[in-house]
Amino acid sequence: MPIIDNAIYRDGVRDAHPVTLDLTFEALRDHGGFAWIGMYRPTEEELRAVAVEFGLHRLAVEDALKGHQRPKLERFGDTLFVVLRSARYLDAPEEVEFGEVHLFIGPNFAVTIRHAESPDLGRVRKRLEKAPALLTLGPQSVLYAVLDEVVDEYLPVIRGLENDVDEIEDQLFDRDPSVLRRIYELAGETMAFQRATHPLIDMLRSLEAGFAKYNVDIELQRNLRDVLDHSLKVVERADSFRAVLENALTVQSTLVMQRQNEEMRNLSETSIRQGDQVKKISGWAAILFVPTLVAAIYGMNFRYMPELEWTFGYPLALLLMLGSAVSLYFVFKRRDWL
Amino acid sequence: MPIIDNAIYRDGVRDAHPVTLDLTFEALRDHGGFAWIGMYRPTEEELRAVAVEFGLHRLAVEDALKGHQRPKLERFGDTLFVVLRSARYLDAPEEVEFGEVHLFIGPNFAVTIRHAESPDLGRVRKRLEKAPALLTLGPQSVLYAVLDEVVDEYLPVIRGLENDVDEIEDQLFDRDPSVLRRIYELAGETMAFQRATHPLIDMLRSLEAGFAKYNVDIELQRNLRDVLDHSLKVVERADSFRAVLENALTVQSTLVMQRQNEEMRNLSETSIRQGDQVKKISGWAAILFVPTLVAAIYGMNFRYMPELEWTFGYPLALLLMLGSAVSLYFVFKRRDWL
């Protein structure tokens, strides 16, 4: 059912709740006051009756049906057409989920068209119905109340982003390589959030510029300035998150290199120590080869080998072995092979 | 044939379709209305007749003949000269292909000169001929209709770019090194698209600023504001793609380094394990060298080798071999060579 609520307000109170739109239009024509019609993703036909009755402009109606608009504020004669993008933070996937609401604000009507679950327009209506002073100001009070709700809903997004940015800062210096993807994705979400919130500043400033011309009630002016103040805070924080995430990206790349340096230093040290041991083992083995050769020589079976007959042949051979090994030891030591 | 279509419109309907330009000019002078002449890459002579009849300015004509202009809007007396760059997205090579259209909008004529296949001006004409209310507004309705078409044609480009940016994000974390070139080239295409679309904002704002002075119909004003709104959306998205692609570039460079770290760690581990095995093998071999030397010594054939005559010479030699090997084993173990 695309019509969520449909009521007529007079002198700051909810006066009638006609069962059909036609009764609403009739009551409005006969008894004055203003109608606030809340719709959810209406079809073309559903919106047509309203558009015809209130003289909504074709181009605005087109946008309201299609959705996926950027936040904007357009004036068609005495009707204001406003697009707002609300936001919710989904903490588990670290994603900002966007809603969209379109408003037609005319002299005696306010039409609100939601394209997503958020913002919570039921809450807005309840709050506004408890503030007759505000409601007395007419359809503009609906505009203010929806703006206020949308901007208030940005604050938990800011808190959620801030929290994740803080976690990222901790993770960054804890050597967790997955932080890179997290930074990248959170930066993407932040950019999307900036696109949704940034246009609000200019919209509210252009509303402000029209205060005098359109004779806006002074209290409403102040309320709208309050919304602007909160929007500025939101935009400023989102900007700062992007700057921090950009720095974090640079820092992560340097940290990765620092870790590579440590890795490399470790590898160096281990592999040089290992190389040194292999060198020494080989060196000692090589030293043993010479006496082995000497022994092999005197183990040959030639008939005529005079040394074999010498009385001191054997000790001399042993001395030769020892001498050659010791000489080699010193040669190797001098060459730093041992 | 450079003249694509050539018709006279009166009171919002297509009234005449003269076979030659001269007939068009004559009909226009005699019976009023406005002419819409559509050309495709005319030569100098082909354009001259039109220029002379409608008093088109030499400088604008020069640009219209030469093409390759940046988007712009120039006023020559009561004639407006407008250059627009349309765009098409070629998904396979991931390239943005640009078209160009020049418009002369005068009091009783609209001359459209295409320099490429796009934008689809035939479609524009058909759509406009079905909207007599708009056509009644005269040549300005042609300006609006072409602007609307050109900006509408940007939307598939935005969708194509968005799709490829999303693919790049996935590819990025899937370790595909070719993503780098893709990011770079898509960034280049995005920049070219920004150059084509960005000037539109100022053009439409300057048109808007002239609404009061040139007494533009209120409905046309709103239609042009709608085009501006779509242009803002296009420009904003293109800007966001560039920001995302820039982040992706930074992320890719850090990812490459992270992969190098892993590569390095793998190499380290493998080569250190290998080095350890070589060291142990060498160590065991070295341990065998000493008993071998002992055996070689007692294999020598010296006549006077007293140990050979000992009753327990052989077992003692074996013990010596074993002892030296075991000692070496402990020395090597202590030195961490085994």
Place this chain on the structure above:
Amino acid sequence: MPIIDNAIYRDGVRDAHPVTLDLTFEALRDHGGFAWIGMYRPTEEELRAVAVEFGLHRLAVEDALKGHQRPKLERFGDTLFVVLRSARYLDAPEEVEFGEVHLFIGPNFAVTIRHAESPDLGRVRKRLEKAPALLTLGPQSVLYAVLDEVVDEYLPVIRGLENDVDEIEDQLFDRDPSVLRRIYELAGETMAFQRATHPLIDMLRSLEAGFAKYNVDIELQRNLRDVLDHSLKVVERADSFRAVLENALTVQSTLVMQRQNEEMRNLSETSIRQGDQVKKISGWAAILFVPTLVAAIYGMNFRYMPELEWTFGYPLALLLMLGSAVSLYFVFKRRDWL
């Protein structure tokens, strides 16, 4: 106790110090002058009496109770509502600690509400009470004096940040890898400080723009311009710290790479030298294998080995050993294996 001080000033001097707020309001109504009420984190009820008496606006009161506002200046009728964020530099943890003060400046009152230990409003009051000429100008003098204090308190922050930036520059080229985290965190603090100080410029400029309209005393104008001058200095320095820290981040990443190059060169040289030694040792060992083989051959016990019977068998074998070793030596040398 939320009320810190509560006095009435007349003709530039502290005239009364009523014990309750009600007495203050009464005295004000009866005898004129202006009240300066200083509060510290008041509860809603505590602030209500003041708000009712002076007609403070609901939205401003809300902000004043909630705190955590961005610096701003809002006009409600003839009352000015100002939010300022003071700052202190904690040198040990290298953190900027922020305070917050809210001011209501009306025709005959100044209400200052502190949300943190800083700024030192007691000092402001003492200083102002010693400057009767200034106090004569009424509640605006309180606004000036608090602005001056807040901005003066920024200067030690600037000095503290400058000092740490200088230390970081030294540390950077001293190869201390922990500098990366320090740069990152100081950049974060600097950004937070920029968020606190940057809005001041626009606030003071908007005050300046109202000088003529609100008939501000010329001396007060000059004093406020002086505060603006100091604010500009603060903002400019903070901006320059960020630029320097960003450069330092880039430099650190290049330095890390340069160090990796050196590390790598060292590893290369050591491991190549080591490899060369192992190669040579193996080469020499291999050279010894051939004569050992020859000796082993002539140590075989075959009955029919003619060489063994030769008179010159033994010297010929030795020559064969020597010859093969020398040949191998030259082969290895030629192959660069030794």
Place this chain on the structure above:
Amino acid sequence: MPIIDNAIYRDGVRDAHPVTLDLTFEALRDHGGFAWIGMYRPTEEELRAVAVEFGLHRLAVEDALKGHQRPKLERFGDTLFVVLRSARYLDAPEEVEFGEVHLFIGPNFAVTIRHAESPDLGRVRKRLEKAPALLTLGPQSVLYAVLDEVVDEYLPVIRGLENDVDEIEDQLFDRDPSVLRRIYELAGETMAFQRATHPLIDMLRSLEAGFAKYNVDIELQRNLRDVLDHSLKVVERADSFRAVLENALTVQSTLVMQRQNEEMRNLSETSIRQGDQVKKISGWAAILFVPTLVAAIYGMNFRYMPELEWTFGYPLALLLMLGSAVSLYFVFKRRDWL
């Protein structure tokens, strides 16, 4: 010779070509029209006569003598002083070569002072002399014509830069490390070109702003707007080259790292394969050591070695050798040493 050309124009045609400057001044005073004096790097004395006659301002004359000025436009009474920097692209060294021209445009004179070979003012004069309608507008037509020439001469620079940027893009992904220097240097040239061309936009806009006040001919206005249009194109392209070259710089750094990764992977694979072979060779050698030791033991010459007397001593020894080698083989296999 510093005076290149010196002519008087009346009613759009070249009327006189006096041989000396004094004759020019006399003719001008007696018969009206305007003089166009073209000079090339005049000395102070050479310029003085002109300055005195036409009342050129000391500061402008100083600049015109000194050269090396930034592009600018200054008004001294009814004389305009304009500095322009022309540019030529030297394709071989990939350098932008700058020229400089100074113009004094007064009520009845145009003095053009060239400081380099370009721009080609001879061509400008010839072209202008063929356009009497333009020349009739007086010295302002000279200003336009020189501006047009200078901006037209920028187009080949844009084409040259574009060509080299395209080459760089190809080279980038072709693994040519020298591309880095090329990018850096072309970025430097592009920046210098931006410095020369960027001020033109503001100059032409300020000329435009004075159109109404100085009663500039409408055709000249349009001509100057055309020059502005071309300048915008030039400036926009130069800006885009810088953006592309900056991206190319980032891409090159990531490509260098990707190549390092490949290099590393190759090194890893080769060195691990090599290490494996050395390990296996050593392992097989170590396996042979044990039977060799057994053989050496039974080659000892002890008198009392019972095994030697056994009938099956020899086959048992062979079995022992084989058995020990096979055992070792399985041990090594299990330890992954073979």
Place this chain on the structure above:
Amino acid sequence: MPIIDNAIYRDGVRDAHPVTLDLTFEALRDHGGFAWIGMYRPTEEELRAVAVEFGLHRLAVEDALKGHQRPKLERFGDTLFVVLRSARYLDAPEEVEFGEVHLFIGPNFAVTIRHAESPDLGRVRKRLEKAPALLTLGPQSVLYAVLDEVVDEYLPVIRGLENDVDEIEDQLFDRDPSVLRRIYELAGETMAFQRATHPLIDMLRSLEAGFAKYNVDIELQRNLRDVLDHSLKVVERADSFRAVLENALTVQSTLVMQRQNEEMRNLSETSIRQGDQVKKISGWAAILFVPTLVAAIYGMNFRYMPELEWTFGYPLALLLMLGSAVSLYFVFKRRDWL
């Protein structure tokens, strides 16, 4: 001595040089003209006499005593207070040294207060005293002359920086790692120079904006515009140095990586060649082990070894040795171990 010079100027010439300030004030009151008092770091008391006589504002006097101000221009009634920062380039340490001068420009006085050796105000005074036409314009001529000097002194700084930037570009591609620190420090100096020079543009533009209101002499206007022109040149060059140094920083980081790649390739090649040699040497040694084992077997002394008795035992053994070695050679070759 804080008073450097103290003179009265009338009708464009230096008319009196009173020995004390009191005489100066008296002479000024009695005979008109204007005083130019030059001071160097005056104490509070020293400046008080001047401040009282000329009615200098307390806030400006405070700044003038304290120094370390940012460049600015403030109007106090009919007195202008100007702060300028001069600069000198120290080529050896590559540092920009800043000076500071404060000016009070009133209807009949100019007070210049130097806080450093530069700018050279003596030279300014001498030059001005030689330009009576300028001096006739009164204290404003002093303001112009000091501005001109300060800006002229920036030009050698620009030349010095340019020179070092050029050297850095050469050093960059000459593989000198110390260039990194040099770039970083020169960037720091350039930023400081930008902070000193950038505010001048706005100052001179705000002076320009007051030309009409304060009825400034046309020649003085032109002179000040000339100073503005030179300031723009200085600011533009400084900006370009920063852009170049930033590029150089990026390039240096990529160059470091390219060098690492080369280093790595060298290491790869050398260590792979070395590994290959060790492998071959080990392989050849292993081949020799088998014939050695055969020889060792036939060197055993078993009584019953039938082969030893064979007539062709010896040649068969040799064949066995050769055969096994050759077989191994082919096995190793096939396995790529040789």
